[in-house]
Amino acid sequence: xxxxxxxxxxxxxxxxxxxxxxxxxxxxxxxxxxxxxxxxxxxxxxxxxxxxxxxxxxxxxxxxxxxxxxxxxxxxxxxxxxxxxxxxxxxxxxxxxxxxxxxxxxxxxxxxxxxxxxxxxxxxxxxxxxxxxxxxxxxxxxxxxxxxxxxxxxxxxxxxxxxxxxxxxxxxxxxxxxxxxxxxxxxxxxxxxxxxxxxxxxxxxxxxxxxxxxxxxxxxxxxxxxxxxxxxxxxxxxxxxxxxxxxxxxxxxxxxxxxxxxxxxxxxxxxxxxxxxxxxxxxxxxxxxxxxxxxxxxxxxxxxxxxxxxxxxxxxxxx
Numbered sequence: 613x614x615x616x617x618x619x620x621x622x623x624x625x626x627x628x629x630x631x632x633x634x635x636x637x638x639x640x641x642x643x644x645x646x647x648x649x650x651x652x653x654x655x656x657x658x659x660x661x662x663x664x665x666x667x668x669x670x671x672x673x674x675x676x677x678x679x680x681x682x683x684x685x686x687x688x689x690x691x692x693x694x695x696x697x698x699x700x701x702x703x704x705x706x707x708x709x710x711x712x713x714x715x716x717x718x719x720x721x722x723x724x725x726x727x728x729x730x731x732x733x734x735x736x737x738x739x740x741x742x743x744x745x746x747x748x749x750x751x752x753x754x755x756x757x758x759x760x761x762x763x764x765x766x767x768x769x770x771x772x773x774x775x776x777x778x779x780x781x782x783x784x785x786x787x788x789x790x791x792x793x794x795x796x797x798x799x800x801x802x803x804x805x806x807x808x809x810x811x812x813x814x815x816x817x818x819x820x821x822x823x824x825x826x827x828x829x830x831x832x833x834x835x836x837x838x839x840x841x842x843x844x845x846x847x848x849x850x851x852x853x854x855x856x857x858x859x860x861x862x863x864x865x866x867x868x869x870x871x872x873x874x875x876x877x878x879x880x881x882x883x884x885x886x887x888x889x890x891x892x893x894x895x896x897x898x899x900x901x902x903x904x905x906x907x908x909x910x911x912x913x914x915x916x917x918x919x920x921x922x923x924x925x926x927x928x929x930x931x
Contacts, residue, residue, distance in 0.1 A: 619664050619792045620784065626658035630676065633657040637678070644722075646680035651729055662785055666741045667799040669784050670734040677728035682717070683851075688737045688757065689717040690806060696730035704843055705762050714773070716759035716810050720839040721848045735777065737803055745803040750814050756838045759812045769809040776805035813841075822868040822875075828853040829867045832860060833875065840879045843906060846872045880905045881920050888928040898925045 625636060630648055636659065638646045653675040660671045679702075697710035702724040709715055709727070717723070740754065747754040765773070780802045783790060815838045825833055832853045836844075849872060850860040864872045884905050888898065899910055902925070907913035917925045 616791055618789055619795050620662055620790060621664060622660070622662040624658075624660040626656070628654075628656045630655055633674070633676075634678075637674075638680070641682045642685065643680050643682045646678065648676045648678045650676050653729055663736070664795060664799075666738050666796070667780075667784075667802060668736045669781060670736060672730060672732040672734075674727075674730050674732075677726070679724070679726040681722050681724050683722035684717045684719065685852075686739045688719065688739060688742050688759070688806075689734055690714050690810065691717065691732055691734045694731040694733070696728055696732075698725065698727035698730075700725050700727075701761065702726055707762050713764055713770070716761045716812075718761045719757065719759050720835075720842055721844050722851060735780075735802065735806070737799075737806070741799075742803055742806070745800065746807055746812075746814055749804065749807055752814055756815045757812050758815060758839065758842065759810050763811045765809045765811070773805050773809040776802055815839075822870075824867045824869075826867065827863075828855060828860075829863050832864075832872065836872075836876050836879050840876065840883055841905065844876075846876065849876070877916065878920065880907070881917055884917065884925065885921060885928060888925055889931075891929060896929070898929055901925075 627633065630650070634646045634648050637643065640659065640661075655676050656673070657675065658671075658673040662669050674696075677698075692714035693709065693711045695711060697708070700707050700709045700715065700723065701718050704723065705718070707715065743754045743757060746752075746757055780798050783794060783798045820837075821830060821833055832849050835849055835852050846860065847857055850857045853860070855863065860872050864870060864875065868875070884901055884907070887896070887901050887905075891901070898914075902910060902913045914924055921928070923931075
């Protein structure tokens with residue numbers, strides 16, 4: 613009788629060297645600018661990962677203050693704390709993070725964090741896997757998911773999530789042998805629980821691309837369409853495609869004859885118009901829709917809107 617090999621991969625490290633810990637966490641989370649400072653606790657850390665290429669469980673103990681920047685490019689991550697806390701998405705959609713309520717990593721762009729003395733657990737899903745499960749659940753084609761990390765899940769959904777995490781942890785982290793089929797079923801059940809629990813949007817996979825856009829410019833335009841509803845800037849777009857801001861500007865001018873910030877503003881104006889055309893005048897205001905899409909100066913917004921569409925936004929709403 614042939615015994616299947618255990619499909620789980622595990623990694624664990626610990627120690628009391630602060631510099632080594634910083635480097636390890638930067639590598640583990642593809643981060644940048646990590647800085648740490650000791651608190652009143654004697655410094656030590658422990659980091660563990662168990663799972664496979666689809667889903668993994670991670671745990672961290674870090675007795676110090678750590679801050680830095682992370683971008684989860686190829687994964688979706690849920691995190692929760694048993695101890696410690698701090699701030700997530702510092703300077704943008706900033707949220708206080710402490711024990712009690714799990715939170716998704718902000719999606720689609722880098723985010724900064726400032727945490728101290730944490731006992732943290734995480735569940736990580738490979739990006740295309742979770743997008744495939746979401747497509748099945750929502751009856752759509754696979755597409756990027758955007759999670760609202762600032763919106764707390766409902767209590768009844770959290771109960772279901774916690775129960776599923778306990779079941780999954782007993783399988784993934786347990787000492788008993790696990791077959792690939794059982795591990796796959798566990799990942800699928802946990803992915804579905806995540807999608808039921810954490811507020812998210814499935815973005816349309818089909819976007820309008822300007823003629824001539826190829827390579828990184830095409831990727832940049834797709835990224836703009838996917839995350840126009842979030843507070844991304846051209847700096848975020850450039851970082852996402854691996855170019856400097858100047859390099860992105862030059863590539864856009866060469867391929868599509870316009871600046872990337874102009875492209876992003878136009879995409880957001882189109883989204884405003886779509887929303888105003890679907891709404892009734894008594895349901896929304898132009899100002900509320902404009903601010904939601906990142907237009908803080910309403911006078912300049914109105915002028916840009918009229919220039920693009922040949923009518924003022926109030927006319928679109930009332931029409």
